[in-house]
Amino acid sequence: MSYQIELLHSLLNDFLQGESALLTTEGDVLAVKGQDPVTYGTLTTAANTASKYLKLEEGDIALLNDPYSGGSVLCDMTFIMAVSEDLLWVTRQSVNKSVRITKSVEEEGLRIPPTPLRQKNQVNEMILAAMQAHPACPPQFVEWIKTQIQTLTVKAKKLHEAIELTGFTITGELIEEYLELSKQAAVQRISERASGEARVDIVLDSGELLRMNMEIHDGKISLDFSGTTAAKTVSLTESATYGACFHALSRFYGFDQFANSGSFSILQITKPTGCWLVGKYPAPTYKGMTCGVAAIKTAMELTLSQIHHKNEKALSSHCPLHFDLQHKEQHALLTLPGGKGARSDQEGEAALLKPFSIEQMERDFPVKIQRVDSRHSAGGKGKHNGGRGIIVKLEVRDEVEAAWLTDLTLHRPRIPKNCSHGDASEMSLERAGEHKLLPVLGQQKFQAGDILTLCSGSGGGFGKE
Structure with missing residues (x-):
């Protein structure tokens, strides 16, 4: 790999933080980074959709959250x-996360199509005011948006400074070479x-x-979803489906550091029209x-x-338990991840709960947290046990409301004979x-x-006890 290519790769990795991507205006994806699987398909679609409907000049910023854009x-x-x-540059930030169980995307909250947010260094105050007036708009939304604009501006300036400091130009030939090398790296990892x-x-x-x-x-990898049925209550966008598939493959084969148009080309997906x-x-x-x-x-x-077969492992619990607690104007979302599946040579990893303040929750809500611990799992047993889920137990002291969502794949799929299923996530009263x-x-x-007792799922076990 040439010095110029290594420099470009390093620059991309240093600049892109969180859920983010960098593309050329011609549509070439230079890099995508993030922990959310759908990031790898949706961010590029967002950039292409915004470019289609809006003429973005240097420094301009557009905003969207519409899943279909x-x-x-x-x-x-x-x-x-x-x-x-x-x-x-495309980046994604969360505001006021909550559980949404509705029959239409319009009922899930304020839906924003590609919208010009800043043009010619001027923030579009009229559009922001219209958003803030929407009944589903999050509180202090305009202030939050303006803070994000300032952060984006500072980071973009740092990118320019980093490019100037290196003293090289990102040419079309350099991009073409980088994407081809990324494709070759992905093909090699798979072929091995x-x-x-x-x-x-x-x-x-x-x-x-x-x-x-x-x-x-x-x-090369082809995925054919023929036979997948139409939506009943679960629906996913086409770009999110692609992102979830690529995310899993790139991490399994180890080319997730080269997520771009080059490595995207190794994956071909066929989906029947009308499926979920x-x-x-x-x-x-x-x-x-x-x-x-x-x-x-x-x-x-x-x-x-x-x-x-040599890399066979038990199933992990992929769907966290989402618990959205509400009282008067207060609301808090707890996300309990599940445990990892065991392998032929090691135990599964136990789930780790993102730190939160029990004292703060008990101040904000009429609840008493009785227990936060690793879940005692009856399933997921074997020569190597699956990673344990998380248990959170709380007592309600005054009337509260909650919305929750756990795993919707409780119909257990067939698994290898030497594996066992872990415990499913559950919530009890x-x-x-x-x-x-x-x-x-x-x-x-x-x-x-x-x-209320909240339990995230445990990973599956591997081997006979």
């Missing part, structure tokens, strides 16, 4: 900035492993079927972006395990001495004395 869930705001005449094909069916509790046929040959992986407006997308993505990750894990499991998704009020 390249957004994710509506609480994730996607910013598209022209950082130069030739480069578009076994080729083959496999098919997996995943049934969601809501009734949708996900059917995935994977074929790996000559360093190709959602159409106005279908809601929150469940698709969470539980639907988890189903794709499970299918990818199973098919890759079938083809690459103790009231007046009676104990009952709550549905996998719901919204209701709870009264003083109620005890």
Whole structure:
């Protein structure tokens, strides 16, 4: 790899933080980075959609959150900035995250199509005022947006300074060479492993079927979703589906540091028109972006395990438990990730809960946190046990309301004989001495004395005990 290519790769990795991407105005994707699987398909779609409808000059910024324009869930705001005449920077930030269970994307919150936010160094105050007037607009939205604009401006300036400091120009020839080398790296990583094909069916509790046929040959991967059914209550956009698939493959084979147009070319996806992986407006997308993505990750894990027997592993619990607690004007979202599946030579990794202040939650809400711990798992046993999930137990002191969403793939798919399933995520209620499991998704009020127990899923076990 030449010095110029190494310099470009280093510059891209240093600049892109969080959920972000850098593209040329011609549509070439130079790099995508992020932890959210849908990032790898949606950010590039957002840039292309904004470029199609808006003429972005250097320094201009556009905003969107519409899933059908390249957004994710509506609480994730996607910013598209022209950082130069030739480069578009796309980045995503969350505001006021919450659980949304609706029948239409319009009911999930304020939906923003590609919208000019700043032009010729002037913020569009009229559009911001219209957004703030929407009943579903998050509080202090305009102030938050203006802070993001300032942050984007500072970071864009640093990118210019970094390019000037290196003393080299990002030419079309350099980009072409970089993308070709990225493609070759991806092909090589795939070719070093076994080729083959496999098919997996995943049934969601809501009734949708996900059917995935994977074929790996000559360093290329094709996914055929023929047989996947239409949406009932779960729907995912086409770009999010692509992102979830690429995310799983790039991490499995180890070329996630080269996520761009070059490595994208190794993946070919066929999806039948009308299936739930190709959602159409106005279908809601929150469940698709969470539980639907988890189903794709499970299918990818199973098919890759079938083809690459030496790397066989038990299933991980891919869908976190989302619990949205509300009281008067206060609201807080708890996200409990699941445990990882065990391998032939090691235990599964236990889930780690993102730190939060118990004291702050008890000040903001009439609840008492009784327990935060690793879950005692009955499932996921084997020679190597699956990683344990998380348990959070709380007592309600006064009336509160909550919305929640757990795993929608509780119909267990077929797994290798030497693997076992972990425990599913679940939520239960103790009231007046009676104990009952709550549905996998719901919204209701709870009264003083109620005890809620939240359990994220555990990973599967590997081998006979």
